[in-house]
Amino acid sequence: MAVASTSLASQLSGPKSISSSSVCPTFSGLRRLDQLNSQSFSSTHSLFQQVHSNLRLSSSRKGCRGVVAMAGSGKFFVGGNWKCNGTTESISKLVSDLNSANLEPEVDVVVAPPFVYLSQVKNSLTxxxxxxxxxxxxxxxxxxxxxxxxxxxxxxxSKWVILGHSERRHIIGEDDQFIGKKAAYAVGEGLGVIACIGEKLEEREAGKTFDVCYQQLKAFADAVPSWDNIVIAYEPVWAIGTGKVATPEQAQEVHVAIRDWLKKNISAEVASKTRIIYGGSANASNSAELAKQEDIDGFLVGGASLKGPDFATIVNSVTSKKVAV
Structure with a gap:
């Protein structure tokens, strides 16, 4: 799997030079400019001086045709969270649509039905x-x-469980430590964990996105015995079920920070192999553009996962990562 050259020149790691052919995405504003550390660059790169401390830019290096370019070393991962939706009849139709879908082979695909329908889905789904x-x-x-x-x-x-979803955090009232303990028990018993993190709108507007995500990550890190079977789902709360979606650059910026936090606080190996997927109104229309970002390793999908053809389109957005020669 081709891995594009990347770096995050924030407080987490030192700066690296940027190719003059790199394209500069729009800075998403997670930190005010007066909070950024200035970097010393040549005049060729003066445009990037103020934003480089918080934004990693993709290298222009190309890989081999047909190879999936991702910052992480894991397989593309797409999960469908059906939440508290469905009836026996509607789920039978959804399963039928999924069974007939043509899904790209280079993707791990997971669906999370309501508990009462788990047996029905397990016994009828491909x-x-x-x-x-x-x-x-x-x-x-x-x-x-x-x-x-x-x-x-x-x-x-079941092979997986979703833990830390914002609806459990902010509606049910689960705190970081309780969620961490849940994850520790699940991983210890051999169940894969889709570990959700993300900030509320007021936290993003206050420039606390990274702080919130790091705090939630730390609660998982303090508890779990291993990261071997954990997928991190970054889901900005303000984008869940609202129709609002983080721009590809905004999502990439946070995914970069998450990966570098893992590198600094866990290990470089964990940072490389842990898949970081995006959730928050991901759908059939925007998944291809989001998937082009090298640190977006897949999606956790809500409403769009209830529509078989749309979910298949999101799974197949992995083709956006194909690197041309």
Missing amino acids: DRIEISGQNSWVGKGGAFTGEISVEQLKDLG
């Missing part, structure tokens, strides 16, 4: 697509009314 839970309990099952245990998810054939 093996090409794996199953995920939408939530799991912090430990072994027992006298916890309404909760779902990791053991139950595994018993029904």
